[in-house]
Amino acid sequence: MASRYDRAITVFSPDGHLFQVEYAQEAVKKGSTAVGIRGTDIVVLGVEKKSVAKLQDERTVRKICALDDHVCMAFAGLTADARVVINRARVECQSHKLTVEDPVTVEYITRFIATLKQKYTQSNGRRPFGISALIVGFDDDGIPRLYQTDPSGTYHAWKANAIGRSAKTVREFLEKNYTEDAIANDNEAIKLAIRALLEVVQSGGKNIELAIIRRNQPLKMFSAKEIELQVNEIEKEKEEAEKKKSKKTA
């Protein structure tokens, strides 16, 4: 049945599916995992770094991009589609600042991106954007925000979420481990993001990229060394927890 209703985006199938939109969601799953965590005074974005070819300049393969000084996003899916969406969002951020003399709120820019994506699900001859995005930042009121958008053009606020390959596994990990204690301070929130990624990332900390935004501070990208330090701390904590467990059982 699907094959007759997936040729044009503007056609519903008899049971109400928009197959092109659902196929676009499959394209998102081909991108590597990205996780977003909303802490009390921090927002964290962690991504699984794709291995870069030998002759490729690593700086040009980025999954986390700043949209403005106080908002950044991570995406999963088609690289070229992400580039187009990010460029449009960046222009909109500046245009908004010039027009109303205020930086965009995280919700505004998320709604802009989601509206853009939805337009492409209802246009003749165009296919949807094959990306999901995690948008994080702080508004003027100092409240941290995390939003997720998907190819259908929906957007929702989340406390923590994951997109891309194995997103389900990471989301289940977050559902079990996102507690008030886990986000009690900034360092704990960062560790939670790394632990969530380590569930699905091959070869550990070397393949993780992390970015944080603290209240009233610009985006900070973690260096490989800083991530390694965090990973080592997490491994030590794991070992200690296991030792305690084995003592208890003994």
Place this chain on the structure above:
Amino acid sequence: MAATFFGEVVKTPCRAGTEDEEEEEEGRRETPEDREVRRQLARKREVRLLRRQTKTSLDVSLLEKYPCSKFIIAIGNNAVAFLSSFVMSSGVWEEVGCAKLWNEWCRTTDTTHLSPAEAFCVFYHLKSNPSVLLCQCSCYVAEDQQFQWLEKVFGSCPKKSMQVTVLTCRHVTDYKTSEPTSSLRTPFLKALKTQSFRESPCCSLLEQPNIVHDLPAAVLGYCQVWKIPAVLYLCYTDVMKLDLITVEAFKPVLSSRSLKGLVKNIPQSTEILKKLMTTNEIQSNIYT
């Protein structure tokens, strides 16, 4: 006769079927060129089973030359990577033959160092126990070649005393279920067995109306007809290319009777698997 919109006059087929039958038959009769083309195509698509060192064809089927009690077949790059890192790394395996074939989707390679990214079909037996046979098949075997492959591997009168285990992957979008696909926890394992397979499989059975395709289906069908105990472990995944999580989804199979005892060091195997992944990552910039 009929006239088309453009003014040509064309011959319309007669539904009665009685007119001009002889003329049509002449048109249908094969010319020598047609026969030659057909012969060449059949030769090109032939499945050849070659001996290891001499690279000459085997005169008998593989299982006649190397009778076995356990035959484990991995079809597809994830299943091949699983057997390479968990089973083949835990013992000394000797290559006993390889299948060479050509079709529109793949041509088996001739290289000595086979990586899961290339297309090949190689057979091994365990040196310490030659009755355990293993097949690593990472090439696509087309429908017209499957019967040839079965004949050359199993032969026309296979022994019922062996047990066959097949491992393969399929994309989760092929899995038919009343649950929404977004709620499925991929990757997951499903089993399908022949009537003579008495053990209980390591995972739940594949439900109707799902079906198995290609070579794994041909092998199972063959085993069902010849009453050979066989089980297929099918991993439904959302990542068809070589992927660590998909390969690890096969781990429950290690507890099955055919694979137990063949795997010695699981942590070491996991390390080998990780190395295999990093050396074989295909660089694609389409998805990030």
